[in-house]
Amino acid sequence: MKRALFLIPLLLFIGLAGYLGFGLTRDARILPSTLIDKPAPDFDLPPLLPGGQGLKTADLGGQVSLVNVFASWCVPCRAEHPIWAKVTKDERLPIYGINWKDKRPQAQAWLEQLGNPYARVGFDPDNKAGIEWGVYGAPETYVVDRNGRVRFKYVGPVFEETLKNTILPLVRKLREES
Amino acid sequence: MIAELGHFALILALCVAVAQAILPLAGASRRDAGWMAAGSSAAVVQLLLIAAAFAALTHAFVTSDFSVKLVAENSHSLKPLIYKISGVWGNHEGSMLLWVLILALFGALIALFGGNLPPTLRARVLSVQAMIGAGFLAFILATSNPFARLFPPPADGNDLNPLLQDPGLAFHPPVLYAGYVGFSIAFSFAVAALIEGRVDAAWARWVRPWTLLAWSFLTAGIALGSWWAYYELGWGGFWYWDPVENASFMPWLVGTALLHSAVVVERRDALKSWTILLAILTFSLSLIGTFLVRSGVLTSVHAFATDPGRGVFILALLVIAIGGSLALYAWRAPQLKGGGLFAPLSREGALLLNNLILATAAATVFIGTLYPLVLEAAGGGKVSVGPPYYNATFVPLMAPLVAAMAVGPMLAWKRGDLSGALGRLKFAAATALAALAAASALTWGRPVLGAIAMGAAAWIAVGVFAELAGRIRLGDLPLGQSLARARGMPRSAWGMTLAHLGLAGIIAGAAGAALWSEEKIIAMRPGQTVDLAGYSLLFEGAESRNGPNYTSVHGVFAVSRNRTPVTKLEPEKRRYVVGGQETTEAAIRTTAAGDLYAVIGDAQKDGGYVVRIYYKPLVAWIWAGAAVMVLGGLMSLSDRRLRIGAPARRERDLAPDAAPAE
Numbered sequence: 001m002k003r004a005l006f007l008i009p010l011l012l013f014i015g016l017a018g019y020l021g022f023g024l025t026r027d028a029r030i031l032p033s034t035l036i037d038k039p040a041p042d043f044d045l046p047p048l049l050p051g052g053q054g055l056k057t058a059d060l061g062g063q064v065s066l067v068n069v070f071a072s073w074c075v076p077c078r079a080e081h082p083i084w085a086k087v088t089k090d091e092r093l094p095i096y097g098i099n100w101k102d103k104r105p106q107a108q109a110w111l112e113q114l115g116n117p118y119a120r121v122g123f124d125p126d127n128k129a130g131i132e133w134g135v136y137g138a139p140e141t142y143v144v145d146r147n148g149r150v151r152f153k154y155v156g157p158v159f160e161e162t163l164k165n166t167i168l169p170l171v172r173k174l175r176e177e178s
Numbered sequence: 179m180i181a182e183l184g185h186f187a188l189i190l191a192l193c194v195a196v197a198q199a200i201l202p203l204a205g206a207s208r209r210d211a212g213w214m215a216a217g218s219s220a221a222v223v224q225l226l227l228i229a230a231a232f233a234a235l236t237h238a239f240v241t242s243d244f245s246v247k248l249v250a251e252n253s254h255s256l257k258p259l260i261y262k263i264s265g266v267w268g269n270h271e272g273s274m275l276l277w278v279l280i281l282a283l284f285g286a287l288i289a290l291f292g293g294n295l296p297p298t299l300r301a302r303v304l305s306v307q308a309m310i311g312a313g314f315l316a317f318i319l320a321t322s323n324p325f326a327r328l329f330p331p332p333a334d335g336n337d338l339n340p341l342l343q344d345p346g347l348a349f350h351p352p353v354l355y356a357g358y359v360g361f362s363i364a365f366s367f368a369v370a371a372l373i374e375g376r377v378d379a380a381w382a383r384w385v386r387p388w389t390l391l392a393w394s395f396l397t398a399g400i401a402l403g404s405w406w407a408y409y410e411l412g413w414g415g416f417w418y419w420d421p422v423e424n425a426s427f428m429p430w431l432v433g434t435a436l437l438h439s440a441v442v443v444e445r446r447d448a449l450k451s452w453t454i455l456l457a458i459l460t461f462s463l464s465l466i467g468t469f470l471v472r473s474g475v476l477t478s479v480h481a482f483a484t485d486p487g488r489g490v491f492i493l494a495l496l497v498i499a500i501g502g503s504l505a506l507y508a509w510r511a512p513q514l515k516g517g518g519l520f521a522p523l524s525r526e527g528a529l530l531l532n533n534l535i536l537a538t539a540a541a542t543v544f545i546g547t548l549y550p551l552v553l554e555a556a557g558g559g560k561v562s563v564g565p566p567y568y569n570a571t572f573v574p575l576m577a578p579l580v581a582a583m584a585v586g587p588m589l590a591w592k593r594g595d596l597s598g599a600l601g602r603l604k605f606a607a608a609t610a611l612a613a614l615a616a617a618s619a620l621t622w623g624r625p626v627l628g629a630i631a632m633g634a635a636a637w638i639a640v641g642v643f644a645e646l647a648g649r650i651r652l653g654d655l656p657l658g659q660s661l662a663r664a665r666g667m668p669r670s671a672w673g674m675t676l677a678h679l680g681l682a683g684i685i686a687g688a689a690g691a692a693l694w695s696e697e698k699i700i701a702m703r704p705g706q707t708v709d710l711a712g713y714s715l716l717f718e719g720a721e722s723r724n725g726p727n728y729t730s731v732h733g734v735f736a737v738s739r740n741r742t743p744v745t746k747l748e749p750e751k752r753r754y755v756v757g758g759q760e761t762t763e764a765a766i767r768t769t770a771a772g773d774l775y776a777v778i779g780d781a782q783k784d785g786g787y788v789v790r791i792y793y794k795p796l797v798a799w800i801w802a803g804a805a806v807m808v809l810g811g812l813m814s815l816s817d818r819r820l821r822i823g824a825p826a827r828r829e830r831d832l833a834p835d836a837a838p839a840e
Contacts, residue, residue: 003512010504017497073565075420
């Protein structure tokens with residue numbers, strides 16, 4: 001019985017190593033979401049920036065758009081951030097931001113320092129909209145079609161590769177849909 | 179040519195490390211003095227070879243030899259010399275080379291200064307140390323060769339990430355690595371002890387100085403990194419709970435637990451298998467941390483995914499090193515003889531409580547850091563749980579630790595007198611309550627946690643002094659005799675006093691800066707004034723300037739308080755020419771009461787600038803506290819008992835018999 005106790009650290013580590021090994025074999029960062037092909041959830045967030053616009057369900061739709069969940073404390077968000085400026089410029093694709101579990105001054109300073117690519121930024125300090133959207137953590141990115149339905153969810157930072165191979169082709173396809 | 183010599187030296191170092199891993203271990207089991215002694219010479223040769231390889235890489239960086247791929251990717255001819263040198267370790271391959279260099283350095287130190295160790299223990303320690311070294315040398319040579327050439331060589335390099343071009347960060351990695359890697363010694367000692375099947379007070383006495391040394395380096399490294407983040411990232415935060423920081427913080431927490439539990443092994447011959455486990459875990463966390471971060475698996479998606487070879491190699495090394503040592507632990511640790519018994523309310527009991535809390539704290543940080551990875555393994559992507567998680571888990575755990583910290587040193591070994599200890603802490607409790615009340619009154623309406631933290635800091639600080647006063651019997655004996663007792667106090671006791679005092683400073687500083695800070699973010703035009711925390715800042719204007727490899731916007735603020743001029747603050751925003759990246763150079767005025775912190779942003783169309791001004795109360799106490807903590811570690815390290823000498827040997831012979839049976 002006492003010996004079994006000494007096995008615990010080893011067993012825990014084997015579990016961890018298994019997880020890490022499994023992680024190595026996976027490259028899919030696409031998380032199935034119960035929201036896929038359903039209308040975007042009901043939410044209504046106040047604006048983050050003074051004089052800016054907030055974000056609510058009715059703002060989505062009309063045209064294909066991206067919704068990006070970010071926070072100033074989130075390092076991967078910082079890593080993916082430059083790509084959004086490029087997307088708004090090159091693709092004329094509106095990106096709506098949900099500033100998640102953040103503090104207002106820090107989030108404002110973050111956008112001021114790194115640039116603000118978002119057409120609208122909703123401020124969600126207490127995870128109100130986050131729960132509706134089923135946010136796991138920051139960053140997350142959603143593609144919403146012109147009927148306001150969520151078509152795609154991506155968890156983790158978006159880089160060139162994912163943008164070119166997955167998101168932009170989908171956006172083009174959705175634009176062609178009537 | 180020099181790069182090829184460096185590559186060759188690295189290959190030779192791998193061969194030497196393999197020999198060093200096998201010969202002394204075999205020698206120790208065959209009691210062959212010659213084979214065991216071979217380990218010591220091999221350790222020194224291995225160090226010389228890796229140092230030669232490191233020198234070759236440094237030469238390529240200093241002379242801007244862009245035919246070496248690593249130099250072309252991470253350096254630039256216009257860069258100042260200090261950043262050419264720090265560029266050597268500002269990338270994956272070079273930092274791995276620095277890592278094995280420090281590992282070999284510690285191995286050689288054992289070989290050179292381990293003369294008082296029993297030959298079999300020393301041989302086994304050196305052998306385990308060489309196994310780690312051989313694994314990582316093979317990793318470097320197989321997947322991360324720093325000497326790879328590039329043909330044709332480019333005209334100039336890509337430059338180092340400008341955020342890293344900073345004196346604070348240039349020397350942060352070597353200090354941090356000395357801490358990380360230094361724990362390899364405790365690991366090697368633990369594995370060697372498991373092989374020998376013997377852990378006693380003398381073992382703890384040999385491990386402690388190495389652990390103290392590594393711990394002091396790691397403390398200094400973490401503090402340097404936090405200080406850098408504070409002044410360079412431009413938003414006045416000092417701790418972000420990001421994976422890179424957590425990777426160094428987890429070994430620190432468990433290493434701190436190890437320092438305390440090794441005391442129990444040394445004094446009371448108890449908690450042996452727990453101490454061995456902590457020694458293994460501390461270095462394992464260093465390994466996991468270094469590689470999760472270095473491989474980029476947590477912060478950027480690509481490193482692991484696009485180079486699965488590297489990832490698989492790293493994982494295999496982790497499995498062999500950690501899995502192997504834990505398997506050995508599961509097999510051999512149950513046979514370690516238990517030592518002295520103790521009541522729950524005793525010095526041992528308090529140290530055990532400290533250990534459990536620190537280990538739990540490390541586990542919460544571990545889960546917070548690894549959760550995103552686990553999520554990814556389950557099919558998700560990379561996410562970050564961030565400060566909200568840590569505020570809810572880590573911070574509450576610190577309360578019992580702080581409460582017990584002042585009491586523990588007052589308790590006697592074996593069976594302590596809690597009411598007596600609390601009686602001696604009456605004054606500390608009163609001061610803590612007074613500090614809490616004063617802080618609440620001063621900061622009414624702001625987070626009450628801040629006032630509680632001030633109370634906690636006062637509790638620890640006054641508790642430390644109460645313990646010191648009791649030790650030197652201040653007020654009990656004439657002052658001269660008390661001072662004589664203070665002079666005669668062991669250095670390790672002074673070390674504890676300082677380290678605990680340092681923590682009080684860190685708690686006060688962190689709480690003040692995190693909970694009471696004030697800030698203003700506004701657009702200002704030259705001639706305008708902004709008021710914050712009693713200071714008045716007049717924006718005199720901004721101009722463009724040129725640096726060696728950047729251009730900058732340079733702003734000037736005249737700071738006054740009650741109409742008396744105080745200082746000038748000159749923040750900068752730099753744009754690096756080669757890569758186009760931007761960095762902020764905050765201007766900071768530091769006082770003991772708090773820092774005034776100014777950052778200038780982009781020019782606006784109307785001639786104004788976006789300006790951020792922060793007031794961070796007590797923030798300097800964080801780093802002052804950390805410095806005092808490191809000083810405590812070094813003070814303890816200089817204790818006579820921990821130095822090489824005869825008393826240790828005499829006690830070793832006595833210890834096994836002196837220990838009562840369980």
